[in-house]
Amino acid sequence: MADQGRLHRLAETGRAALTITVDGKAVSALAGDTVMVAVLSNGRTLKQAEFGGGNRAGFCLMGACQDCWMWTADGDRLRACTTPVTPGMDLITTIPQENVWPVRA
Amino acid sequence: MASPRVIIVGAGPAGVRAAQTLVAHGITPIVIDEAERAGGQIYRRQPANFSRTPEQLYGPDAAKASALHAAFDALVGQIDYRANTLAWALRDNTLHISSAGVASALPFDALILATGATDRLVPIAGWTLPGCYSLGGAQIAMKAQACSIGTRVVFMGTGPLLYLVAWQYVKAGVKVAAVLDTSPFGAQLRALGDLGLRPGLLSRGVRFQMRLRAAGVHLANGVTPLAVEGTGEVTGVRYRTARGAEVTIACDAVGMGYHLRPETQLADLAKVPFAYDDTTRQWLPEADLDGRTPVPGIYVAGDGARILGADAAEIAGQLAARAALADAGITSDAAKTDSLRQRHAVLKQFARGLATAFPWPAHLAATSADSVMVCRCEAITAGDIRDAAGPKDAPELNRAKALSRIGMGRCQGRFCGPAAAEILAAARGVPVREVGRLRSAAPVKPLTMATITEPSA
Numbered sequence: 171m172a173d174q175g176r177l178h179r180l181a182e183t184g185r186a187a188l189t190i191t192v193d194g195k196a197v198s199a200l201a202g203d204t205v206m207v208a209v210l211s212n213g214r215t216l217k218q219a220e221f222g223g224g225n226r227a228g229f230c231l232m233g234a235c236q237d238c239w240m241w242t243a244d245g246d247r248l249r250a251c252t253t254p255v256t257p258g259m260d261l262i263t264t265i266p267q268e269n270v271w272p273v274r275a
Numbered sequence: 276m277a278s279p280r281v282i283i284v285g286a287g288p289a290g291v292r293a294a295q296t297l298v299a300h301g302i303t304p305i306v307i308d309e310a311e312r313a314g315g316q317i318y319r320r321q322p323a324n325f326s327r328t329p330e331q332l333y334g335p336d337a338a339k340a341s342a343l344h345a346a347f348d349a350l351v352g353q354i355d356y357r358a359n360t361l362a363w364a365l366r367d368n369t370l371h372i373s374s375a376g377v378a379s380a381l382p383f384d385a386l387i388l389a390t391g392a393t394d395r396l397v398p399i400a401g402w403t404l405p406g407c408y409s410l411g412g413a414q415i416a417m418k419a420q421a422c423s424i425g426t427r428v429v430f431m432g433t434g435p436l437l438y439l440v441a442w443q444y445v446k447a448g449v450k451v452a453a454v455l456d457t458s459p460f461g462a463q464l465r466a467l468g469d470l471g472l473r474p475g476l477l478s479r480g481v482r483f484q485m486r487l488r489a490a491g492v493h494l495a496n497g498v499t500p501l502a503v504e505g506t507g508e509v510t511g512v513r514y515r516t517a518r519g520a521e522v523t524i525a526c527d528a529v530g531m532g533y534h535l536r537p538e539t540q541l542a543d544l545a546k547v548p549f550a551y552d553d554t555t556r557q558w559l560p561e562a563d564l565d566g567r568t569p570v571p572g573i574y575v576a577g578d579g580a581r582i583l584g585a586d587a588a589e590i591a592g593q594l595a596a597r598a599a600l601a602d603a604g605i606t607s608d609a610a611k612t613d614s615l616r617q618r619h620a621v622l623k624q625f626a627r628g629l630a631t632a633f634p635w636p637a638h639l640a641a642t643s644a645d646s647v648m649v650c651r652c653e654a655i656t657a658g659d660i661r662d663a664a665g666p667k668d669a670p671e672l673n674r675a676k677a678l679s680r681i682g683m684g685r686c687q688g689r690f691c692g693p694a695a696a697e698i699l700a701a702a703r704g705v706p707v708r709e710v711g712r713l714r715s716a717a718p719v720k721p722l723t724m725a726t727i728t729e730p731s732a
Contacts, residue, residue, distance in 0.1 A: 176406060176508075176528075180447050182325045182421040202322035207420045214508060215405045221684075222654030224507070227405030229651065229690070231412035231419075232316055233309060234393040234538075236685035236721060237403075237651055247723060251412075254311070254322070 175211040190259040206250035218264045279603040284362045285389035287315020288585045289577025291347045292592030305355040313347040317585045364717035365544040379729040385599040390579035392535035400502040406509030410532030414440045423449045425528025429512045431455040433633040434534040438483040452526045457636045459497040469628025543715035545573045551708040558712040566595035587622035640694035641701035650691040652684020664702035671711040688713040
């Protein structure tokens, strides 16, 4: 069980496949996935919690609890439950040691 | 006279029906929607490249969902629809919005807030573990993304959604380990008078419970949730039965929720006064029967005003639009308004029945162990709130927020607020209404520092 994804696809699996990167590893997703589904259909957690330790895997799925913010390799943040996945996304699940509050140059 | 500038926030049942009503009377409203596609949460649409039928998505409500979607689709070209747009602040009859990282300001003459609701939660130990989701979230995973939250799921909390979502999971072929309802069975019986006003819905609720039993799902009433168990992720749920026995059920996912709470932040920023509602133990924006608030030009409709469900929201959207029309000097059919008001009153009484049948378990929140993490955002515990209540002498929620940071995290009190109020009130030995409510602050949802302001025209 531990090596499977947390979210399980029940239908709609005939969509176009695409690839994103999560913590440097290639992960396959389907067009129309949210980032949350793309990450959690392959893995068990979304992100490291900023407070209180441990990892999180989202909670409300409707953009309200803000418990699914992930980091991107280029220094942005995104809310995984409301952001559609796009090919080539490069995501990070752990708090970046620098630039926790990214400011666009 | 120039046509009034009307903005609707939200494109669920209330927002869509409000827009439709305005268009029918010659107004072109701006409709602000955080989602990519109109429909709201209960009739949320799947992405365009998905192919399941409305029957598969919405079950017995397929016809209603399809009708609402069709009503919205017919408005395209007659409304100024802004998808993927957040309304994040409100001041001096100007609504501040943000879309794709660009902020702009929209002046209005009338604003209809059809902002919907989110799950209401009672925090317990382990509820932040990966695998524990809100009940609404568990349903959205299925509806909007064709996914289940796990392979062996426990649904816990109370309210009609508990049984509906559990049944949707069973129907989709997912193993549901148990449905644990904090409400005693007797509460459902006490509510039969009000619930009997909508016999169809009442019997549907009974049918869900029968089907779940027939499918071998363990159903329990009057339970006390004790903990979501697991190290690093969910492995089970521990609860106390109505008879006092402690039970642990193995599972890899939990869906939990206790009815809903309205999204009232924008009404608050508009300086609409709030009143405490004893039935639901919630603070609600003050409004007349049509959703007209005491603040000129501000109207509230649907679950964002008071949790009455999707059918009532469709009516409330029409009533709020008619109120805005009337206040702008545009007449609409008075007989129709009367019949909408009458239907709305019946649905309100039914909702009171639901609140009686599936009461918010205030005592469970109030007696949370000191170690329970109430705030998911910043790991503030029940003990931290009691420390603010006692030694630091916070008499109300905003003082407790300043002292403990409860409600100050990124969700802005949406998920900790209802329980925090109960914990604070119990610690102070006062009724929950006396500790007040968390004040809303802009931005009502996080904006990134990278958000830029559109150059003024």
